[in-house]
Amino acid sequence: MLASAPTKSEQKTPSFNNLNDLASSQVGGKIIFATDEWFAAADNLLKVEDAIFKEGEVTDYGMWMDGWETRRRRSEGHDWCVIQLGVKGMISGIDVDTSYFCGNYAPRCSIQAANLDTVYKGRDRDRTGSSASVEEYKKIQELKSEDWEYIVSLTDLQPGFQTSSHNYFTCHSNKTFSHIRLNIYPDGGIARLRVFGKASPCWDKVTDKQLIDLLSIRNGGTCTGYSRYDRGHPKNLIKYGRSQCMTDGWEIYPKASRPTIVQERRSDGKLYTSGSEWCIFQLGHTAIVSMVEIDTNHFKGNFPYTCKVEGCLQDKDSSNLQWKLLVPETRLKGHNQMFIDLQKIGTSGIGVISHVRLTISPEGGISRFRIWGNKVKTLSAKL
Incomplete structure (x- = not known):
């Protein structure tokens, strides 16, 4: 099914932007073929970082650009x-x-997709200044990518000014895809390609005895809501591997209205805090949780004071969520990986859950959040 053309409201920031980028190089996305890469290599499309511009910088092939740009x-x-x-x-x-890419952007594009079993190797060198060889064309023709399903029809693109650079397309297919073909017409440049969606793991191959990270991108975890963010979207919390830097996590800046003098609460010795922030995730599969992992890697002077984790089971008809405590209010440390055994703290008996809510107080940064447990079959197991 074809995607909808971008609308004025979608240009602001569509809701699918909260989902995971399935094409990012950080999660293993790879360019396996490109017709031409004279000005800039196609691998740039999959970079995690937003595109940048270097005024006046040139290469042997023309102006340096942070994206994929083909020759005329x-x-x-x-x-x-x-x-x-x-x-x-x-x-x-x-x-x-x-x-x-303002005067040199690709004026039109279309996107096709397929689900293939074959896994291909990435390229082994920078392809800037080159085009595909005869051998590469022969190899890629085996995929018959020109016959793949269109998920974005031929559509005009907008130039790369700050107010028009994001060309959003909503996709309506419920199929699983492993590869996409990006067509540009006839040539030009694109800075980044983000493919937002939800993983389709084969849960039949996972036994109920296996301990698994139920929030991992690969296992179908998704961010479904949050209070706010400033540097780093909360969906970064469920990437695999430890974070690479502070922007590869979830960080909220302190409010100017925070207390002039920080004081302790006399009852328990903890500090008074100026509010809290939260984010909610849907597990890839309903489960019984046994361990929670909170990682503040790279956040040394700006980590939250405490965190709390709750869980609930949401059926498709549920309208009133009943949150149950998984991890009570717990002090955090900077640049630290914390594993919390629910059996040891007495919260392992809350039953099957489908969603978790992480609350931090008062604000700060967390790099990774993991929910370790065992899948459980329910009527709404694969949510």
Whole structure:
């Protein structure tokens, strides 16, 4: 099913932006073919960081650009590339980001997708200044990518000015995809390609005895809500591996209205705090939780004072969530990986859950959040 063309309201920030980027190089996304990469290599499309611009910088091939840019086409056809997603899944939306490509952006694009079993190796060198060889064309033709399903039809793109660079497309297919083909017409540049969606793990291959991170991107965990964020979206918390830097986590800046003098509460010796912040996640599968992991890696002077974790079971018809305590208010440390055994703290008996809520007080940064447990079959097991 084709995606909807971007609308004025979607340009602001569509809801699918809260989902995981299945194509990011950080989760294993790879370019496996590109027709041409004269000005800038296609691998740049999958970078985690937003595109940047370096005023006046040039290379042997032209102006330096942080994205994928092909030479002006002087032969039949159009340019295209094939991307192997880092995580197979259902695609909810796409952002074709043309940041800083203003006069040289690709004026039109379309996107096709397929679900393949074959896993391909990434490229082993920078392809800037090159185009695909005859051998590479022969190899990629085996995939017959020109026949893949269109999830974005041929659509005009907007130039890479700050107010127009994000070209959002909502996808309506409920199929699982592993590869996409990005077509640009006829040539030009695109800075980033974000493919937002939810992983489609094969839960039949996971036994109820296996301890698994139920929030992991690969296992279908998703962020469904949050109070706010300033630097780093809360969906970063469920990436696999430890964080690479502070922006690779969830951070909230302190409020100017915080107390002039920080004081202790006389009853328990803890500090008074100026409010709290929260985020909610849906597990990849209903489960019984045995351990919670809170990691403040890289947050040394700006970690939250305390955190609390709650869980609930939400059926499709549930309208009133009943949150139960998994981890009571707990002091945190900076630049520290904490594992909390629920059996040891006496909260392991809350039963099957489908969602978790992390609350931090008063604000600060957390890099990773993991829920370790065992899957449990219920009527709404695969949510």
